[in-house]
Amino acid sequence: MVKRSRMRWMMVLLGVVLILSACGGTKRNIAIGPPASETNNVSKIILEAYGIGDGEYKAFQESFGAAADGVQDGNIDISIGILGLPASSIESLQASAGDVRMLSLSDEAIKKIEEKSGYKQYTIPKDSYDFLTEDIQTVTAYAILMGNTDTIDEELGYELAKSMIENASENTHAQAKQMLLENALNGAEGLPIHPGAKKYYEEQGLTVDNEVAELTASKENRKSELTFGSGSQGGTYYPLGGEMANLWNKYIDGLNVTNMETGASVENLSTISQGNMDLGMTVHVPALNAIEGKADFEGNHVKNAAFIGHIYPEVVQIVTREKTEIASFDDLK
Numbered sequence: 001m002v003k004r005s006r007m008r009w010m011m012v013l014l015g016v017v018l019i020l021s022a023c024g025g026t027k028r029n030i031a032i033g034p035p036a037s038e039t040n041n042v043s044k045i046i047l048e049a050y051g052i053g054d055g056e057y058k059a060f061q062e063s064f065g066a067a068a069d070g071v072q073d074g075n076i077d078i079s080i081g082i083l084g085l086p087a088s089s090i091e092s093l094q095a096s097a098g099d100v101r102m103l104s105l106s107d108e109a110i111k112k113i114e115e116k117s118g119y120k121q122y123t124i125p126k127d128s129y130d131f132l133t134e135d136i137q138t139v140t141a142y143a144i145l146m147g148n149t150d151t152i153d154e155e156l157g158y159e160l161a162k163s164m165i166e167n168a169s170e171n172t173h174a175q176a177k178q179m180l181l182e183n184a185l186n187g188a189e190g191l192p193i194h195p196g197a198k199k200y201y202e203e204q205g206l207t208v209d210n211e212v213a214e215l216t217a218s219k220e221n222r223k224s225e226l227t228f229g230s231g232s233q234g235g236t237y238y239p240l241g242g243e244m245a246n247l248w249n250k251y252i253d254g255l256n257v258t259n260m261e262t263g264a265s266v267e268n269l270s271t272i273s274q275g276n277m278d279l280g281m282t283v284h285v286p287a288l289n290a291i292e293g294k295a296d297f298e299g300n301h302v303k304n305a306a307f308i309g310h311i312y313p314e315v316v317q318i319v320t321r322e323k324t325e326i327a328s329f330d331d332l333k
Contacts, residue, residue, distance in 0.1 A: 028324075028332055031060040031067030031079040034232065038265035038283040039064070041295065042117065042139075042316060043080040046105070049112040050329040057332060065234010068093045068319075071100075077324050078103070082141070082283060082314045084175040084236040086128050090319055094131050099322040102129070103329065104137040113139050118285040122315055138318070142187030142284045143175075143237070143311040146269065147194050149304045151226070151278045153217040157196025157308060159252045160279070164309045165204075167247045173240040178312035181206070186310040187284035191291060194306040213306035226257045226278040229271055231264035237281045240311070266296050273302040280305075283314050 033039025070076030122140035168179035192213035231237025245257040268280030290302035
């Protein structure tokens with residue numbers, strides 16, 4: 001009898017262990033963006049807005065291209081990306097998988113995100129992608145170009161800004177259509193502006209109220225080879241940056257700009273700060289943090305970066321697949 005009772009207790013304990021193991025196995029795999037990227041930062045803010053802590057999911061710090069591959073393969077349940085609209089990588093994922101679902105953010109979550117960041121509510125129209133059946137509620141920021149004030153002199157800053165606007169029609173990337181004069185100062189609020197860019201925009205009739213950055217760069221010491229940090233190959237930055245670099249090289253005499261694959265915003269700003277990069281694409285939110293010495297840049301103000309121009313609106317886009325049966329971040333709780 002004692003032996004039988006002990007056996008029953010062992011079976012009960014085994015059942016408890018199996019249940020606990022199963023619960024631990026329900027953690028979802030979420031791609032939150034590469035380390036030192038703005039995607040990584042905003043992903044954590046989004047998850048925190050839903051009360052989802054670090055221990056409640058398995059983080060994959062992949063580029064968006066690698067993350068999309070993981071979603072297609074079933075190794076990643078949710079991928080969070082800051083991308084242009086529409087994003088070719090999401091269109092490719094739908095073409096391959098056929099069952100992409102885009103997640104909306106709740107009004108409550110959006111309010112919390114706005115309070116903790118510079119992101120604002122944004123509606124993705126349902127006609128943005130063939131697979132959408134309704135509008136998607138999310139948040140957005142701006143992709144901008146920042147220049148190193150130690151290497152980009154006034155005349156060069158002028159030419160870079162001018163080329164971005166006047167030659168955008170030759171840029172075949174979908175997001176290049178956003179590089180219009182009327183959008184040129186989007187994302188500039190609170191940032192020091194490069195004096196060359198300011199001069200160009202004022203010549204075109206824009207009012208520029210920003211603080212003007214001080215330059216140590218001079219035309220006499222200008223480098224002919226410039227490094228331009230964009231982002232990962234699976235995202236929007238890298239291919240768009242490649243076309244921007246090609247047009248600068250075509251229209252600015254004696255200049256050769258090399259587009260570099262990077263972890264995007266935070267890495268680009270940090271590398272400019274270290275003097276190892278001349279131009280960098282970034283979301284405007286980390287650019288503000290860099291100038292003010294906040295968040296990833298706490299105690300490490302970036303003093304040698306200045307706004308050159310707006311590139312395109314950055315939209316947070318969160319995708320999964322129908323087979324995951326995830327319809328909201330609430331399903332992860």
